[in-house]
Amino acid sequence: MKFWFSVGVAVAFGIGGFAVGPSALAAEATAAEATVRFATFNASLNRNALGNLLEDLTAGAANSAAVDYRKRYAGSSDIAGLSEQQRRVLQIHNVAEIIQRIDPAVLLVNEFDFDDNGVAGSSSVAKPYTYSSKAAQLLQDNFLDVAHGGGTTGRSETAPVHYPYRYTPPTNTGIGSGLDFDNNGSIGGTGDAFGFGVFPGQYGFTIYSKYPIKSVRSFQNFLWKDMPGNLLTNDPTTTAAGNLANFFSADEINALRLPSKNHVDVLIDINGTEVHFLAAHPTPPIATGPEARNAKHNHDEIRFWSDYISGGATAAYIYDDQGGRGGLDPGAIFVIAGDYNADPNDGDSYEFSIRPLLANPAVNTLTTPASEGGIGAATDPDNNGAANAKHVGDPRYDTADFSDAGPGNLRVDYVLPSANVNIKDSGVFWPAAAAPERPLVGEFNQPDLFSGLPSSDHKAVYVDVVIP
Numbered sequence: 001m002k003f004w005f006s007v008g009v010a011v012a013f014g015i016g017g018f019a020v021g022p023s024a025l026a027a028e029a030t031a032a033e034a035t036v037r038f039a040t041f042n043a044s045l046n047r048n049a050l051g052n053l054l055e056d057l058t059a060g061a062a063n064s065a066a067v068d069y070r071k072r073y074a075g076s077s078d079i080a081g082l083s084e085q086q087r088r089v090l091q092i093h094n095v096a097e098i099i100q101r102i103d104p105a106v107l108l109v110n111e112f113d114f115d116d117n118g119v120a121g122s123s124s125v126a127k128p129y130t131y132s133s134k135a136a137q138l139l140q141d142n143f144l145d146v147a148h149g150g151g152t153t154g155r156s157e158t159a160p161v162h163y164p165y166r167y168t169p170p171t172n173t174g175i176g177s178g179l180d181f182d183n184n185g186s187i188g189g190t191g192d193a194f195g196f197g198v199f200p201g202q203y204g205f206t207i208y209s210k211y212p213i214k215s216v217r218s219f220q221n222f223l224w225k226d227m228p229g230n231l232l233t234n235d236p237t238t239t240a241a242g243n244l245a246n247f248f249s250a251d252e253i254n255a256l257r258l259p260s261k262n263h264v265d266v267l268i269d270i271n272g273t274e275v276h277f278l279a280a281h282p283t284p285p286i287a288t289g290p291e292a293r294n295a296k297h298n299h300d301e302i303r304f305w306s307d308y309i310s311g312g313a314t315a316a317y318i319y320d321d322q323g324g325r326g327g328l329d330p331g332a333i334f335v336i337a338g339d340y341n342a343d344p345n346d347g348d349s350y351e352f353s354i355r356p357l358l359a360n361p362a363v364n365t366l367t368t369p370a371s372e373g374g375i376g377a378a379t380d381p382d383n384n385g386a387a388n389a390k391h392v393g394d395p396r397y398d399t400a401d402f403s404d405a406g407p408g409n410l411r412v413d414y415v416l417p418s419a420n421v422n423i424k425d426s427g428v429f430w431p432a433a434a435a436p437e438r439p440l441v442g443e444f445n446q447p448d449l450f451s452g453l454p455s456s457d458h459k460a461v462y463v464d465v466v467i468p
Ligand SMILES: [Ca+2]
Pocket: 179, 180, 181, 182, 183, 247, 248, 249, 252
């Protein structure tokens, strides 16, 4: 079955539609197939204070009635007179419009604060596969269910996009460990949480699907030390100060969790075919001391999926929050999604931590999502530095508009289908500077805007996968 339909030969009729292969390939194309768009979007919907996201999402409907932000935003001049919260609400509308323009069938939203049925905050207790946070529901009801664009924006009006199925996993971010992980002599604060976060639940993630979700495996409580050959207890660094085993105490090593947020395997039923949607958001490789604990943590969080999709003995060490063990079965169809905070060629990741996953033979890397906007952004004369000029990677593949004083724009957001399915199309939503949709992604560092950009520093990435 592998690659028996070349890209360009496969035909399909819209997202979720069916297609039958041309008669020349009828012998193999007897079954219906669907082209399904999977997307990942680090939408910067995290907020600075506990509960703000719920407040902003609730305010969305009222603000739209008073001043119709849905048909408003075309540039920074359009935010004059808006309150701080109205600017945050405007950002959510811009995010919603981007999602509507992409119209993915399955979507991961990274950086989305977790709440427990409307109570902001996270815990270490797994949720059933049917769980949607209140915030995830409000984004649907007050933003995704209403059209955007049109009016004075210069953009076409979008259609609402509706997801009957949602899953919001709890996240380790901001949950206190009770230990001094960061060795600053006191216990508490972001440095001692299981994942970086100012409050429990900050920087979580949530998943939307047009297709039924059948079940979930989550790995929130998987301990870092339980990965064979992990960098926590098997760090090859030869200097004492650089070796992680000397940085953490024995108690800390026994408590550190591998997922900085969560790793989840969401089983989706696409017209009878099971697809494993693998979502995560490994910690950024923020520089610390010589031990480089964030970069090594990022490395092993990414390695987890590479082991998981390899299955068999390679994945035998893995246990989930539900009591299951092991990885994927041979031949399973999967799509890995998320912000992995690692570029294959540039940036500060530990030994280019994404490369082994991209090189895993189970992953289809025949097509790399690209954009016009990324090319132009790399050489924009208004950039605040020259980091992009030192990059090895082609800027068309960049997915994040970071500071050009360093690290520059990077490819960090991925949608990676399994090698046993074909990719029909793909892209990064980063319109060219002259495109009418460009104001939705804007330019780096617009200080009048919440998060410094109209939507997010990261751009949405999508891949159209032919599901047999
Ligand atoms: Ca310590």
